[in-house]
Amino acid sequence: MLASKFHLNTLKEAPTEAEIVSHQLMTRAGMIRKHAGGIYTYMPLGLKIMRKVEAIVREEMNKAGAIELLMPVVQPAELWMESGRWEQYGPELLRIKDRHQRDFVLQPTSEEVITDIARNEIHSYRQLPVNFYHIQTKFRDERRPRFGLMRGREFTMKDAYSFDRDEAGALASYDIMYNAYMRIFKRLGLTFRAVAADTGSIGGSRSHEFQVIADTGEDLIVYNPDSDYAANIELAEAPCLIEKRAEPTQESQEVETPNANKCELVAQQLGVSLDKTVKSVVFVTTPEEGPAQVWLLMVRGDHEINEIKVSKLPAFKHGFRLATEEEILEYFGSEPGYLGPLNTAKPVNIIADTTVANMSDFICGANKAPYHITGINWGRDLPEPEVADLRNVVAGDPAIGEPGTLAIQRGIEVGHVFFLGDKYSSELKATFLNENGKPETLQMGCYGIGISRITAAAIEQNHDEKGIIWPIAMAPFEVVICPVGWGKSEAIRNEATALYETLKQNNIDVILDDRDTRPGVMFSEWELIGVPIRVTIGDRGLKDGIIEVQERSKAEAVKVPVAEVNAYVLSLFNNLKNTL
Amino acid sequence: MLASKFHLNTLKEAPTEAEIVSHQLMTRAGMIRKHAGGIYTYMPLGLKIMRKVEAIVREEMNKAGAIELLMPVVQPAELWMESGRWEQYGPELLRIKDRHQRDFVLQPTSEEVITDIARNEIHSYRQLPVNFYHIQTKFRDERRPRFGLMRGREFTMKDAYSFDRDEAGALASYDIMYNAYMRIFKRLGLTFRAVAADTGSIGGSRSHEFQVIADTGEDLIVYNPDSDYAANIELAEAPCLIEKRAEPTQESQEVETPNANKCELVAQQLGVSLDKTVKSVVFVTTPEEGPAQVWLLMVRGDHEINEIKVSKLPAFKHGFRLATEEEILEYFGSEPGYLGPLNTAKPVNIIADTTVANMSDFICGANKAPYHITGINWGRDLPEPEVADLRNVVAGDPAIGEPGTLAIQRGIEVGHVFFLGDKYSSELKATFLNENGKPETLQMGCYGIGISRITAAAIEQNHDEKGIIWPIAMAPFEVVICPVGWGKSEAIRNEATALYETLKQNNIDVILDDRDTRPGVMFSEWELIGVPIRVTIGDRGLKDGIIEVQERSKAEAVKVPVAEVNAYVLSLFNNLKNTL
Structure with missing residues (x-):
C-alpha cells in the first residue's frame, strides 16, 4: 500500500471524553x-486491525471444527420471549418495533436464534456434536457507553454455540473451544490468562474468561504464580487465614471510639492491627415467600465483602440488597459504622467469613455510637456462627490445596466460554432423537470473543508515551518504509520502491509513505499508529551505505548496510512472527 | 471439507410461501x-456463497483504489435530519429509539454517515479523489418482504462513496467504479448487462444499473443487440415511429362502439389495426402554487404510458396522480374508456407522445359512452399538441441514432452506480479547501452492490428442474466427491481420499461426501445444491478402471480412467475458472 493511496488522518489531541489510553x-x-x-466507524486503519483479528479467530474456529454461519442482527422478539430473556434482560437489550408494530431486538448475543435453528435442523444424535459460530455486529444499549471500543454499544463479536447429546459431550466441546481460544490469543501476540469465572445469570457449571493483562483492566484476576490456577476475583475462593481458633485471652469490653466508624480508624485508635477488627455488613434478602430478612455478614477488617459470593448463599438466591439506614436503626439500634453481632435491637441472622469464624478476642461495633466491643469470642459471647466464604481474595493469601501464594493482577475480558447445559434448549424445547429413537434435550455451550474489544485491549497492554506498539499479528501494517526526501531524491525513491516490492512479494503487509511529509511528523505518525517495523531511507544514510531499521518496541534503531536490508527486514519480520 | 463435518440439511419441499425459484x-x-x-440466517452453505461474492467484490474494489472501512448499522437520526432523508424516506427506513429515547435509524445506506466522515476528515484538495466503501448489514423495512433474499429486510450490501473536487473528477471516479463493476460481474460468471438507469429521487445526472439477466427479473431492459446500448425501460427513450405526419384522408366521425372501453376492443369492432387508435390517460398535477391541473396524455393504442417519463415533465415535477372517476366525469363529461381530446366538458391540457403527434386519421374516445371518433387529424380537428416521449419502448422499435432494432429482456438489479453531485455534500456542508485556500463543496458518487441479492439472482439465472447450477466462482464447493459405498469398500475410500487430498493441495474447494448415504439421495442432494463438478467413485467403475466426472451444467457424465482422474478434474476446473 502507498500511503498516498490510503486514508491516514492522525490527530494531535484526543477528545476530552477519551478517558482511557486505547480510546x-x-x-x-x-x-x-x-x-x-x-x-x-472503523476507519480504514482500524478496520484492517479488526480484520486481522477476525481472520485468526476464524482460522482457529474452523480448525477446531466449528462451522460458520450468519445470524441476523434484527431478531424476532418471540424467540426471546420463549427463552424468558425478553423479560429478564435489562435495558441493554434494545427492543424495537417494525413498521407493523411487531417486536424485535437488536441482538446482543444469539442463543435464542441458534437454539431455534438447532431445534429445526438437528433431528438425530448422528448430527452431533456440532458447533456453529458467526462473526456479526452486536448491539448492547449501555446506559453510559464510554472507553471507546472497550464499552461500545455497537460492536463486533464472534459467538459460537455447541450442541451435544449429553453433558460429557458438551464438556468435551467446551474443552475444544477452550484450547482454540488459547491458540487464538497466543497467535494474536497478547499476554493473557484464562481464568475460572462466575457463570452469572446464564448458570451452568463451568466458565472461563480470557483476560488480556493490563493495569487499566476493570477485572481483578487472582492467580498462583506457582501453578496454573487463575480465577476472576468474583469467583476465586478465599482461604481461611486462621487454621485453628485460639482460646480467648480477653474479656469482652465496651470501649469508646469517637468518630471511628471504620475498622481502620478503630484499629488506629485502639492501637491494634487491622486484622483484629471485624467489619459488619447488613443485607436484606427478599425470599420467594414470607417477609424480608435481615442479615449481618462479617468479614475481617482488612477484607472486602464479595457480593457475587453473597449472591450464591442459599438465602440470598432470590434477591438481596444492602439494608437502608432506617432498617439498620430498627434492627441494630445504631447508626452504621458501629454495628456488630452483640446487643442488636432485634434478632438478625449472622454469617461469618471463614477467617472471621476462626478469630478470637476480636473487635466489633457495639451497636451504640461511638462504641466498639473488644475481646469478643465465639461460643462465649455469642453463638457459633454460620460460616461461608464471603470475601475477596487479597494478594498474599495462600493458595488453596496447592503450594504458592496468590497474587492479583488486572485484566480486560476479551473472551468467555460457558457450559450452558440445557438452559436454552429446555426453554425452547430443542431435542434430538437418541439411538433408541427417544427425544433428549440438547446440551449446549456458548463461546464469545469480543473482536472489536480485543483491538482496544491490545492497546491498553501495548503502548508507550509515543503511541501504540502493535503485536505483529494485529498490526494494521507490518512494516512501514519512511523515505526522508521522497520528492527530492531519485536514489531514495528507487531504494524505497525496491524494498517495498521485495516485501510485498514476501507477503508482508507493507506501507510506503510517499506523502513527502517532514521526517519528524512522519515518524511521530507511525509511532502513534504503532507499526512494528519502520525502515528509514535517507540521503545521509545512503551516502554511508546505511538504512535504518527501527523496531517500534525497541529504544534504538539498527543501522543496516543497504545491500543487506532486504534480508535483515525479512529476518526481523520472521522473528517477530515466530515469537508468537 | 468432509461432509460429515459440515452441516448439510436439504429439504424435499420448499415452503409454500416461496414464490420464486431462488427462494x-x-x-x-x-x-x-x-x-x-x-x-x-445464512446457513453454512449459504454463507460460503456470500463470502465468495464478497471476496471478489472486495478484491476488485481494492484494485480500483477504493478504501474499505466499516460504518455502523445503527446511525444517529441527526445526520438523517441534516440530509432531509429523515422526513423524505418512507417507512422502509426503520426509525428506532435507544434507552434514552434518542432517535436512530437502522442504515439502509450510508450517504449521511460517509458525508459526515468526509466533512471531518477531508480538508484539502490534496486528499482527493478518495473512495470509501464498506460491506455491511443493511435494513429496509419492506412492507411486504418476500422472494427470499431477493427482497429481504436485513441484507448485505457493498456500498461505496467517492469524493472529488469537481464534476469531471466525480465522473472519472464513476467510470472507475463502472469498470470495476463490469469486472466483478464477469468474474462472478453471471450473464449481465450494464444499463442506463433513472436517477430517481437521488437525482444526479448519470446512473447505471447492473442487471443479471433472468426471465424472472422484475426489471425490463431495453437493448440494441447490434450495439452497446442498454437502458432500463423506465429511462429508455422511445423513438417516434412515424417520420412525417401524413395528410388527412378522412373526415372525423362519431361512431358507436358498444362496450369497447379499450383500444383493443375499438380496433376489433371497427376492423382497423390497433396502431390507428390512441389511448387517453388522465392525470392531475399538484403544482407548488395554484390549483391542481388536469392533463390528457395520449399514447398510441399499442403503447403503454411510462410514469417515470411522465414524472419528469416540467408540470409534473411537484407531484401528480391518476385522475379519479369524479374528476374525469367533471372534465370530460364521460366515464373512463371513452375519453379523448375532442369535446371535453372543461378545458384540459393535452400532451401527445412523439408517435401520436405524427399520426393522422386516428381514433379516440368521443367523451360520450359508448362512442369513439374516427379520422381525427391534428391542426384540423384540434390544435397542434404539446409533444413529449411518454411511452415505454416496445420490442421492435428502431434504435435511436444508430442502426438496429431494440429488444427487451428481463433483469434483476444487483448493482447500481450513481453520480450524486453535491446532493448530500451541500446539505451536510462537506467542503474542502482548493489550491487557493477557498472552500468548495465535495462532488460525490455512490455505488452499491447487493451481495446477498446476487446469490439469489445467480440462481434465478442458473438452475434446472434438479436444482441450482452455480457458476464456479460462487459455488459453495467447487468439486464434490461422491463415493458410492464409502462404508463398505476400502478401495473406494482410498481412491476418494487420494483425489480429495490432491484437489485440496491444488486449492480447490472440495467436499468429500463421507456420509455413506444412498447414491440416489446423495446425487439429488448435490444436484440441488449445485456444485459444478461431481466425481463419482463406485465399485463397478473401479473394477473397470473408471471414475465418473459429471459437470452440473452438462447432461452426460464422462468416464475417466482412474489414472487420469486427477489431471482430468484439475483441467476441467481450470477450464471452468478460465471461461470466466
Whole structure:
C-alpha cells in the first residue's frame, strides 16, 4: 500500500471524553471515529486491525471444527420471549418495533436464534456434536457507553454455540473451544490468562474468561504464580487465614471510639492491627415467600465483602440488597459504622467469613455510637456462627490445596466460554432423537470473543508515551518504509520502491509513505499508529551505505548496510512472527 | 471439507410461501433459514456463497483504489435530519429509539454517515479523489418482504462513496467504479448487462444499473443487440415511429362502439389495426402554487404510458396522480374508456407522445359512452399538441441514432452506480479547501452492490428442474466427491481420499461426501445444491478402471480412467475458472 493511496488522518489531541489510553490512541491514530455514544466507524486503519483479528479467530474456529454461519442482527422478539430473556434482560437489550408494530431486538448475543435453528435442523444424535459460530455486529444499549471500543454499544463479536447429546459431550466441546481460544490469543501476540469465572445469570457449571493483562483492566484476576490456577476475583475462593481458633485471652469490653466508624480508624485508635477488627455488613434478602430478612455478614477488617459470593448463599438466591439506614436503626439500634453481632435491637441472622469464624478476642461495633466491643469470642459471647466464604481474595493469601501464594493482577475480558447445559434448549424445547429413537434435550455451550474489544485491549497492554506498539499479528501494517526526501531524491525513491516490492512479494503487509511529509511528523505518525517495523531511507544514510531499521518496541534503531536490508527486514519480520 | 463435518440439511419441499425459484432452491438446499419476514440466517452453505461474492467484490474494489472501512448499522437520526432523508424516506427506513429515547435509524445506506466522515476528515484538495466503501448489514423495512433474499429486510450490501473536487473528477471516479463493476460481474460468471438507469429521487445526472439477466427479473431492459446500448425501460427513450405526419384522408366521425372501453376492443369492432387508435390517460398535477391541473396524455393504442417519463415533465415535477372517476366525469363529461381530446366538458391540457403527434386519421374516445371518433387529424380537428416521449419502448422499435432494432429482456438489479453531485455534500456542508485556500463543496458518487441479492439472482439465472447450477466462482464447493459405498469398500475410500487430498493441495474447494448415504439421495442432494463438478467413485467403475466426472451444467457424465482422474478434474476446473 502507498500511503498516498490510503486514508491516514492522525490527530494531535484526543477528545476530552477519551478517558482511557486505547480510546485516546485509536482516535488520535485515526482508527475510529465517533457518531454517537458507543457508536463508531472503523476507519480504514482500524478496520484492517479488526480484520486481522477476525481472520485468526476464524482460522482457529474452523480448525477446531466449528462451522460458520450468519445470524441476523434484527431478531424476532418471540424467540426471546420463549427463552424468558425478553423479560429478564435489562435495558441493554434494545427492543424495537417494525413498521407493523411487531417486536424485535437488536441482538446482543444469539442463543435464542441458534437454539431455534438447532431445534429445526438437528433431528438425530448422528448430527452431533456440532458447533456453529458467526462473526456479526452486536448491539448492547449501555446506559453510559464510554472507553471507546472497550464499552461500545455497537460492536463486533464472534459467538459460537455447541450442541451435544449429553453433558460429557458438551464438556468435551467446551474443552475444544477452550484450547482454540488459547491458540487464538497466543497467535494474536497478547499476554493473557484464562481464568475460572462466575457463570452469572446464564448458570451452568463451568466458565472461563480470557483476560488480556493490563493495569487499566476493570477485572481483578487472582492467580498462583506457582501453578496454573487463575480465577476472576468474583469467583476465586478465599482461604481461611486462621487454621485453628485460639482460646480467648480477653474479656469482652465496651470501649469508646469517637468518630471511628471504620475498622481502620478503630484499629488506629485502639492501637491494634487491622486484622483484629471485624467489619459488619447488613443485607436484606427478599425470599420467594414470607417477609424480608435481615442479615449481618462479617468479614475481617482488612477484607472486602464479595457480593457475587453473597449472591450464591442459599438465602440470598432470590434477591438481596444492602439494608437502608432506617432498617439498620430498627434492627441494630445504631447508626452504621458501629454495628456488630452483640446487643442488636432485634434478632438478625449472622454469617461469618471463614477467617472471621476462626478469630478470637476480636473487635466489633457495639451497636451504640461511638462504641466498639473488644475481646469478643465465639461460643462465649455469642453463638457459633454460620460460616461461608464471603470475601475477596487479597494478594498474599495462600493458595488453596496447592503450594504458592496468590497474587492479583488486572485484566480486560476479551473472551468467555460457558457450559450452558440445557438452559436454552429446555426453554425452547430443542431435542434430538437418541439411538433408541427417544427425544433428549440438547446440551449446549456458548463461546464469545469480543473482536472489536480485543483491538482496544491490545492497546491498553501495548503502548508507550509515543503511541501504540502493535503485536505483529494485529498490526494494521507490518512494516512501514519512511523515505526522508521522497520528492527530492531519485536514489531514495528507487531504494524505497525496491524494498517495498521485495516485501510485498514476501507477503508482508507493507506501507510506503510517499506523502513527502517532514521526517519528524512522519515518524511521530507511525509511532502513534504503532507499526512494528519502520525502515528509514535517507540521503545521509545512503551516502554511508546505511538504512535504518527501527523496531517500534525497541529504544534504538539498527543501522543496516543497504545491500543487506532486504534480508535483515525479512529476518526481523520472521522473528517477530515466530515469537508468537 | 468432509461432509460429515459440515452441516448439510436439504429439504424435499420448499415452503409454500416461496414464490420464486431462488427462494425455493436456497431453502431446499439448506442455504437460508427464515426467522421472520425478510430476515434470514445464512446457513453454512449459504454463507460460503456470500463470502465468495464478497471476496471478489472486495478484491476488485481494492484494485480500483477504493478504501474499505466499516460504518455502523445503527446511525444517529441527526445526520438523517441534516440530509432531509429523515422526513423524505418512507417507512422502509426503520426509525428506532435507544434507552434514552434518542432517535436512530437502522442504515439502509450510508450517504449521511460517509458525508459526515468526509466533512471531518477531508480538508484539502490534496486528499482527493478518495473512495470509501464498506460491506455491511443493511435494513429496509419492506412492507411486504418476500422472494427470499431477493427482497429481504436485513441484507448485505457493498456500498461505496467517492469524493472529488469537481464534476469531471466525480465522473472519472464513476467510470472507475463502472469498470470495476463490469469486472466483478464477469468474474462472478453471471450473464449481465450494464444499463442506463433513472436517477430517481437521488437525482444526479448519470446512473447505471447492473442487471443479471433472468426471465424472472422484475426489471425490463431495453437493448440494441447490434450495439452497446442498454437502458432500463423506465429511462429508455422511445423513438417516434412515424417520420412525417401524413395528410388527412378522412373526415372525423362519431361512431358507436358498444362496450369497447379499450383500444383493443375499438380496433376489433371497427376492423382497423390497433396502431390507428390512441389511448387517453388522465392525470392531475399538484403544482407548488395554484390549483391542481388536469392533463390528457395520449399514447398510441399499442403503447403503454411510462410514469417515470411522465414524472419528469416540467408540470409534473411537484407531484401528480391518476385522475379519479369524479374528476374525469367533471372534465370530460364521460366515464373512463371513452375519453379523448375532442369535446371535453372543461378545458384540459393535452400532451401527445412523439408517435401520436405524427399520426393522422386516428381514433379516440368521443367523451360520450359508448362512442369513439374516427379520422381525427391534428391542426384540423384540434390544435397542434404539446409533444413529449411518454411511452415505454416496445420490442421492435428502431434504435435511436444508430442502426438496429431494440429488444427487451428481463433483469434483476444487483448493482447500481450513481453520480450524486453535491446532493448530500451541500446539505451536510462537506467542503474542502482548493489550491487557493477557498472552500468548495465535495462532488460525490455512490455505488452499491447487493451481495446477498446476487446469490439469489445467480440462481434465478442458473438452475434446472434438479436444482441450482452455480457458476464456479460462487459455488459453495467447487468439486464434490461422491463415493458410492464409502462404508463398505476400502478401495473406494482410498481412491476418494487420494483425489480429495490432491484437489485440496491444488486449492480447490472440495467436499468429500463421507456420509455413506444412498447414491440416489446423495446425487439429488448435490444436484440441488449445485456444485459444478461431481466425481463419482463406485465399485463397478473401479473394477473397470473408471471414475465418473459429471459437470452440473452438462447432461452426460464422462468416464475417466482412474489414472487420469486427477489431471482430468484439475483441467476441467481450470477450464471452468478460465471461461470466466
